[in-house]
Every structure is written in C-alpha cells, then in structure tokens.
Amino acid sequence: MSDNANPNGIADSDFSDPVMDDIDFEDQSPQSDGAEVQSGFPPIKNLFADVPHKAFEDPAYYKSLMADGSDAAKRLHAIFQKYATAKDPKDKAVFKQQITNPYWDFAASVARSAPLTLTPAQKYLLRFGVLHPNLLASESKAFLAKLIVDSDLDQPVYYLDEWMRGVGIGKINISGTDEVQVKRGNENAHFQALLDKASGKREGSAGLLRAKHTERSSLEASLLANVNSLFTHPEISDLENVGSCYTESQKSAWTQAGECLKSLAKTDREISLYLKDFQNAIEDIESIKQKMVPEGDGVGGTSSVDIQSVDTEFGSIRQMAKMTVGRQGNAFPILSGEYFHPTPNGVGFKENVISKLAWIESIDAEVFIRYYKNKPNRIVPYVVILPTYGDFGMCWEPFEKSNRATSRGRIAIPMYPRNLTLSLLYAVADFRWQAAKEKASFYWMEEGLTGNYYNYYQANKLKGDLKQYFIQDYILWMTKESEGTQKLDKDVRGTFWRYMPFTQPVKEKLKDRNMIYQELYQRDQNRAKSDL
Numbered sequence: 234m235s236d237n238a239n240p241n242g243i244a245d246s247d248f249s250d251p252v253m254d255d256i257d258f259e260d261q262s263p264q265s266d267g268a269e270v271q272s273g274f275p276p277i278k279n280l281f282a283d284v285p286h287k288a289f290e291d292p293a294y295y296k297s298l299m300a301d302g303s304d305a306a307k308r309l310h311a312i313f314q315k316y317a318t319a320k321d322p323k324d325k326a327v328f329k330q331q332i333t334n335p336y337w338d339f340a341a342s343v344a345r346s347a348p349l350t351l352t353p354a355q356k357y358l359l360r361f362g363v364l365h366p367n368l369l370a371s372e373s374k375a376f377l378a379k380l381i382v383d384s385d386l387d388q389p390v391y392y393l394d395e396w397m398r399g400v401g402i403g404k405i406n407i408s409g410t411d412e413v414q415v416k417r418g419n420e421n422a423h424f425q426a427l428l429d430k431a432s433g434k435r436e437g438s439a440g441l442l443r444a445k446h447t448e449r450s451s452l453e454a455s456l457l458a459n460v461n462s463l464f465t466h467p468e469i470s471d472l473e474n475v476g477s478c479y480t481e482s483q484k485s486a487w488t489q490a491g492e493c494l495k496s497l498a499k500t501d502r503e504i505s506l507y508l509k510d511f512q513n514a515i516e517d518i519e520s521i522k523q524k525m526v527p528e529g530d531g532v533g534g535t536s537s538v539d540i541q542s543v544d545t546e547f548g549s550i551r552q553m554a555k556m557t558v559g560r561q562g563n564a565f566p567i568l569s570g571e572y573f574h575p576t577p578n579g580v581g582f583k584e585n586v587i588s589k590l591a592w593i594e595s596i597d598a599e600v601f602i603r604y605y606k607n608k609p610n611r612i613v614p615y616v617v618i619l620p621t622y623g624d625f626g627m628c629w630e631p632f633e634k635s636n637r638a639t640s641r642g643r644i645a646i647p648m649y650p651r652n653l654t655l656s657l658l659y660a661v662a663d664f665r666w667q668a669a670k671e672k673a674s675f676y677w678m679e680e681g682l683t684g685n686y687y688n689y690y691q692a693n694k695l696k697g698d699l700k701q702y703f704i705q706d707y708i709l710w711m712t713k714e715s716e717g718t719q720k721l722d723k724d725v726r727g728t729f730w731r732y733m734p735f736t737q738p739v740k741e742k743l744k745d746r747n748m749i750y751q752e753l754y755q756r757d758q759n760r761a762k763s764d765l
Contacts, residue, residue, distance in 0.1 A: 273601075273611055274591040275386055277584045280577060285378035288353040289366040298343075298354045298364070305342045309335040313364065329565060336364070336566045341547045347394050348401025348538040359394040361648070362568040362620035369570045376575040380582050389641055390583050390590075390616040393550065400546045401538050405615070408549040408643060409630050428521045433636035435514035440610040440639070441507045449500045456493040459486040549629070550619070553645040557623030557656075565622065572622055573649060581618050581648040581656070589657050590616070596715045598736040600661060603668075605638045614642035614664060623647035626660025631668035642668065655708070662707035665733065666700050682732035689724045707733075715739055717746040727753065 288294065299306045312335050316328035343355045357363045357377075366374055391399065399405035406429070463483055466476025479487070558564050563572060578585065590613075594600055602609045614628075626646045633640035644664050650656040669682040677683045686706075690699055706721055710729050713720040721729070730753045735743070740757070743750035 273594060273613070274388065274587055277386075277588045279381070280584050281379040282381045285375065286353070286382060287378070288357060289363070289369070289374040289378055291353070291366075294354045295365045295367075297352055298358060301342075303339075303342055305335070305339040309339040317365070317368075333564060333566055337551055340566075341544065341551075344393075344397045344547045345401075345540055345543055347397035348543065351394060356394050359397065360392040360620065362566060364567045369568065369573065373570055373573055373575055376580075381584065384583050386583070386587060388587055389613055390586055390618065392583065392618050393620065396550075396615075396617050397543055397546065401540070401543045403539060403542075406633060407542050407546045409634055428518065429633065429635040429640075431514050431517040431521060433639045435511060435518060436639035437605045437610070438507050438511035438514060441606060441608050442504065442511060444608050445500055445504045445507060449497065449504070452493050452497050452500060456490055456497065459490040459493065462486045463490075550617070550645075553617065553627065553629055554619050554621050554623070556627045557619055557621050557625050557645055557647040559623065559625055562624065563622040566620075568620065568649075579650075579653055581646050581650065581653050583618065585653060586616060586618060586646060586657065589654055590661075593657065593661055593711065596711055596735060596739055597661075597665075598734050600665065600733075603632075603638075610639065612639060612641055614644050616660075617643065617645045618648050619645055620649070621647045622649045624650045624652070624656055624659075626650075626656040626658075626663070628660060628663035628667050631664060631671055637671070658708045658711055659704055662704040663700070665707060666703050669732070682728065685728040685732065686725070689722065689728065692724075693722070715743075717743055717750065719749060723749075731756075 299310050309332070312328060312332045316325060316332055319325040319328055340359060343358055346355060347359065351359070361377055363369070363377070396405065400407055463479070463486060469475050469477050555564070565572070601611050601613045603612050604610070624647065626644060629643045629645060631642040642664055644660040646660055647656055666683065670677045673680045673683055678687045686703055687699065690702060695702060706725055706729070709720045710733070714726065715735060719726070734740070740754055744754035745751075
C-alpha cells in the first residue's frame with residue numbers, strides 16, 4: 234500500500250487478493266435504518282450531531298497543543314515545521330518519514346492527560362489524529378465537526394482518548410503483553426489478579442442466574458397453562474352442572490404439569506447454587522478492595538490516575554496501530570487532506586462501527602458468544618478505534634488471561650481504511666480464530682474450528698500463513714456464502730456451517746437456494762434430533 238499511489242495513499246494492487254477480487258464490499262454494510270440487523274446492539278438513530286462543534290475553526294488550535302513546551306512537543310514542532318514548509322517533494326518525503334516517532338512520543342505525553350482533562354485540541358489529536366486543522370480541506374473539517382462527541386450508546390467501542398481515560402482511572406485493564414509487567418505504583422499485583430478472578434466469577438454467576446431466571450419463567454408459564462387447562466370440563470349430557478372426565482389432552486397436561494414441577498425443583502436448586510456463588514464473589518470483591526486500599530490513598534491502592542498504566546497501554550496502542558497499517562501501508566500518523574477524503578459510510582467513527590458490528594452479528598450467530606458452565610453468554614469485545622490509515626482490523630487478545638470466562642477481548646480498528654466493512658471483518662475473523670484456538674488449547678490442530686480448518690489446510694498442501702487463509706475464507710463466508718454464492722471449498726463450508734453457524738434467518742433463506750445448503754441444513758436437524 235504505497236503512500237503516493239493515489240491521493241488517499243492506498244494502491245489497489247497492494248491490497249488485492251485473487252480470492253476476494255470479486256467482492257463488492259460497498260453492498261455489505263447495513264442499511265441506514267438498521268432495523269433488521271440489530272442483535273443486541275442498540276439502533277443507531279443519529280450518525281451526526283445536530284450542531285457541529287467549532288474546535289477546528291480555532292486559530293490557536295495548534296499553538297494550544299504545543300503550549301506545554303515539553304521536549305516531545307519541541308521535537309515534533311521542529312520536524313513538523315520542516316514538513317509543512319518544504320517545497321521539494323523529495324525533502325517533504327524525507328521529513329514525512331522523520332515525523333512518525335516524534336508524533337507518537339508527543340501523543341503519548343498527551344495521553345497522560347486523558348484520565349483527567351483534555352483540551353479540545355488534545356482530544357481531537359488522540360481521537361482523529363488532527364495535529365493542525367490547516368492540513369485538512371474545509372469539507373473534511375466540517376465532516377469531523379459533525380461527529381458526535383459524547384455518545385450515549387453505552388457499548389464497549391472507544392475512541393483512543395476515551396480508551397486511555399478508561400485505562401488511567403482503572404475502568405479498563407491494560408492490554409496483555411508478552412513482557413513482564415512492572416508493578417503499578419502502590420498496587421499489589423497479587424490482589425489485582427484475585428480481583429480480576431473474583432470479578433469474572435461474579436459476572437459468570439450473574440449470567441447463569443439470568444439464564445436460569447428465563448428458564449424458570451418459561452417453566453412457570455407452561456405449568457400455569459397446563460394447570461389452567463384442568464379446570465374446564467364438558468358437561469355430561471342430560472346432567473346439568475356436572476362435568477365429564479378429564480379429556481386425553483387434559484391428562485397429558487396433568488403429566489406435563491408434573492414434569493414442570495420436577496424441572497422447577499431442579500432449576501430452583503441450581504439458582505440457589507449460582508446465587509451463593511454470586512454473593513460469595515461480591516463478598517470476595519469487597520474484601521480484596523479493602524485490602525488494596527492503604528490509608529489516605531485512592532481506590533485500588535493507587536492514586537486516582539495510574540500514569541504508569543497509561544504509558545504501558547499507549548505502548549501497546551502504538552503496536553496495534555502498526556499492525557492495522559501493515560508493513561507496506563501508509564504509516565503517516567497525522568490526519569491530512571492528502572489522504573483523507575471522508576464519506577459517511579467509509580470513516581470508522583463510533584456509530585458506523587457499531588452499526589457494522591450489528592450487521593456482522595446478524596449473520597454470524599455466535600460471533601460474540603462464549604460458554605461458561607455450558608451456558609452461552611454474549612460478550613462483545615472491546616473495540617478501540619485508532620486514527621490510522623490502515624486497512625487491517627486486528628485482534629489483540631480474545632480475552633484476558635486472568636479471566637477467560639467472562640472478560641472482554643479487544644480488537645483494534647483503523648479509523649481511515651480503504652473499506653471499513655473489510656477492516657472490521659478482518660478484525661472479527663482474527664478474533665474468531667484466536668478465541669477458537671485458545672479454547673482448543675493444546676488440541677487446536679485436532680479439534681473444533683481450528684482443528685478442522687487445519688486439516689483442510691494440510692490436506693490441500695496450502696502454503697503461507699494459516700490464519701490469513703482463514704481470514705480470507707471468513708470474509709467470503711460473511712459476504713458471499715451468506716448470500717447463497719458458493720465461493721468456499723466444500724470442506725471449509727461444512728466446517729464453518731457447524732462451528733460458525735449463520736443465524737437462523739440466514740439458514741432459512743439459504744436452505745431454499747440449492748441442494749448444497751439444504752443438505753447442510755438437514756445435518757443440523759439430524760444433529761438436533763440425536764442430541765434429544
């Protein structure tokens with residue numbers, strides 16, 4: 234993806250693949266009303282704010298950013314001045330390469346203020362990569378100014394400034410790395426690990442309690458219907474006000490009512506156990522928190538802002554940003570009109586990302602489902618929107634190592650990709666692969682989704698990165714196979730149908746398309762019968 238290939242810095246040839254060349258991704262995003270794709274995500278009522286803000290019209294925007302006079306600010310200012318005033322394209326290209334490290338160092342220093350208070354310029358530097366508004370066309374500035382600043386959607390989707398604030402105040406744990414973490418301030422790492430496990434136990438128990446409550450309500454409704462049916466008796470002919478015997482259907486209801494009572498007794502015992510686990514977890518959390526709070530200090534044994542965690546997390550964020558760009562991508566970190574030509578459906582602002590995640594979930598039935606004690610729980614991963622020109626969404630971790638049961642994974646999405654739907658599918662496919670691989674553990678080459686796909690890879694003597702093959706096939710699965718267009722190998726289609734099933738409406742649509750999907754649908758029916 235060469236920077237100077239075209240005005241937006243992306244060359245089509247650098248992102249092409251013969252497997253995916255015939256996919257029209259513009260048709261894959263949900264309709265603007267979002268009415269038919271909601272599956273747990275809230276409907277997006279407004280993409281833009283009613284009144285745009287005026288931050289990019291402030292002539293002192295850049296000056297306010299550099300006002301702290303730090304060494305990082307001075308280094309960035311020096312190289313940015315050379316870049317902005319260079320006339321020779323060769324000189325400008327050199328300065329452009331030199332600006333990357335000073336920019337990220339400066340952004341890291343700004344991120345330290347995220348848990349407290351950011352100026353508008355600092356916020357939009359982290360959120361959109363806007364260093365100087367004059368680098369943008371007036372239409373681009375107007376577009377960004379219309380984006381909703383503070384969303385009320387209450388979803389785990391974050392702009393970078395919001396993410397750094399969450400980490401700094403302790404709302405979000407730092408992303409896992411392979412490096413040994415340094416002890417954070419006065420915080421006791423042992424107690425933090427215990428707190429994470431106790432929180433996971435609480436959330437897992439809460440999920441089971443909700444599921445059992447729903448099951449109990451269904452049983453109670455069935456019991457009530459069966460019992461009510463027993464109170465109606467047809468009158469005996471020629472004998473007024475005397476009812477006849479129970480009918481066969483009433484006798485059946487009698488038996489069913491007895492079965493309901495047995496099931497209710499079992500469900501009540503299970504609720505009692507889960508409730509005890511839930512209450513114990515709450516007590517453990519409170520006990521651990523008390524031990525973590527020394528006299529005169531803040532919650533969690535740290536000051537109100539954990540700067541070391543912010544610094545550590547920003548290091549991970551920088552690595553995520555590199556991965557969204559790729560080796561040959563446009564790594565220029567500043568938002569510039571040279572590469573930024575916004576369209577409402579193409580920029581990864583929060584409302585767009587949520588609506589496209591809803592579309593993905595409307596097709597991939599279990600994409601955000603994780604099982605705890607054999608009960609399904611919907612756990613949407615954290616989504617961090619990074620202000621990069623990358624094309625590759627990616628999964629940093631499918632869940633936290635200290636809480637595999639109920640913690641959120643985390644994926645990163647570039648804000649300015651060539652195709653937002655494609656970048657999201659990349660991220661979700663990566664998330665799917667890593668979650669399945671972690672679940673299978675040592676047997677990932679033998680069992681489940683990864684095991685079956687690995688056997689296909691080996692049998693066909695494919696060369697190259699296994700996960701990249703999977704990602705490409707997942708994209709075809711979501712964009713072509715879900716519409717009834719057969720693009721995958723028969724074995725891959727069978728594996729995906731079983732281990733990454735479509736939602737029921739999609740299955741119902743496909744079974745009437747041709748014999749291939751009808752046969753897969755019938756296998757589902759046969760498996761369901763055998764499980765009874």
